[in-house]
Amino acid sequence: MPAVEVSDLVKRYPKSPVNAVDGISFAVEPGEVFGLLGPNGAGKTTTIGMLTTRVRPTSGRAAIGAIDVAADPVRARSLLAVVPQRSNLDRSISIRRNLTFHAAYHGVPAAEASRRADELLEQFGLLERGDVKPDLFSGGQSQRMMIARALMHEPMVLFLDEPSTGLDPAARLFVWDRLRELRERGVTLMLTTHDMHEAATLADRVGIMDHGKLLALDTPEALMRGLAGSSTLELSVQAQNGDLPEPLVQALGQLADVEQVEALHDDMPDADATERRVRLYVAGDASQLIAPTATLLADRGFALNGVDLGTPTLEDVFINLTGRTLR
């Protein structure tokens, strides 16, 4: 049974002419990291809102495990946890109390809650700050604390809304490491992001959303592989007399899958006067062309100094699907 299942889910807010979420369907397997990628206003947060009982679906079904979220929100809440984009930590009580009271709301016995709080505070590097109130925390620390709090009742599915938006690079890497650890332990993670790098780094599968619709859904690799002609192979070639002969360029262009060849003109030709670079645009997997190009160059007496593979990013996938950039 999937950990999260959504079918024909629709949300239309009152007074809105369009559906915020417009009939989407997908399933997330237990232990999977699932990313919803899309620009602001794509319907990601509304989708998460419906799955986490805070937004009432207009039609369709959203389920956590076997529980229909709209029909039995109370039970669904015991299976899920939410890490929102902005801190909603309880400011009246210490960090440690934030954890233990959260556990108490979910019926975790006090002794067990205390043990888990110690463990999580240590794991999230905040053991010595447990008695501090959340007011004094930085954005990164709040984010860490909200993840720790969410884990106090051992949720089956953890929802994270833009988990690293607004974090500095170090805090972002810390959060990513913690999320990878959770995946290793089998927690199902569902995250929204408008950061394609985050989606590609963390998610097993990515759903690309825009205007409330799910445009594509696959592993990041498959999504990027699907973009024909946007892989590139860049060759650094040792040219005897400082130039690449035209027949060589033509021969490269006749290799299988090569769509276009472009000789690159270095901005700094003095750096190494005899090295020339050429870029091949490839349909499919560019790495398959490394061996044939090396052979071709060697046959004609050119030395290959280096290769550089360029793969399309999720951003390219998004532009391809929607005709516009993520931001």
Add this chain to the structure above:
Amino acid sequence: MSATFVSKPSPGPARAPVPHASQARAFTAVLRRDLYVTGKELPVFLAQVILQPLFLLFVFGKVLGSLGYTQHGYSDLLFPGLLALTAVITGMQTLAFPLVVEFGWTKEIEDRLLAPMSTALVAAEKVLFAAMRAMTATTIMIPVGILVLGSIPWRWSGFPLLVVALVLGSLLGAGLGLVMGTLVVPQRINIVFSLVFTPLLFTGCSQYPWPSLSRLPWFQVVTACNPMTYVSEAMRAALVPEVPHIAPWVCIVVLVGSVSALMAVGVRGFYRRAID
């Protein structure tokens, strides 16, 4: 670093309704959180709830009386009115202001809205907690009254009615707070509070008995519209029955009706804020 407890991802297809016990556990845990915070901020809580009635009591009951501007016995009819005022205002303040902030700004309430309990129970906990604070504050006013006035009107035969008025007055305040807290957006809170608070304070018959207003009929009508009036009148019926007052059964009927109406509106507002 080797936490092992997050390792049971599949609780299986559980279809039975959530046991009431676990909802009750969540409810008491949320209430315990509120009591814990109040306990930690006890001096602030006491100052917040006692200061206003204390000064009203001191100036109107003691100072004006000592200077001869009020008749002898005025403090006896003022004191029950101030009990009513404390109950209603404390209940309202406890709920309204924090609710506006939690829903509109800090979003702190989200952790409780995602606890395994129905949304109505989250609202019910807020009401219960506000009523508890209101009753505590009002009870504290009794020794404060003895301290300031030297003696307070007291009759044990009126005690049951006093308790009924106390409970209904506290719930009335909580109901007003729930309605305001869910209807008002944070940007408007200051305006709404001053527009509601001051009229409520002075038209609730806490400083004068309602029947005596027959000399000022228009104001008598205005005060009859303020449900706090019926708390004040019931308190007077309990403690100083010799002062003309509205019949206790009328007060109770009006208060039960007002509390029910406010709860119905407030819980609807709470749902609207909690679930899109």
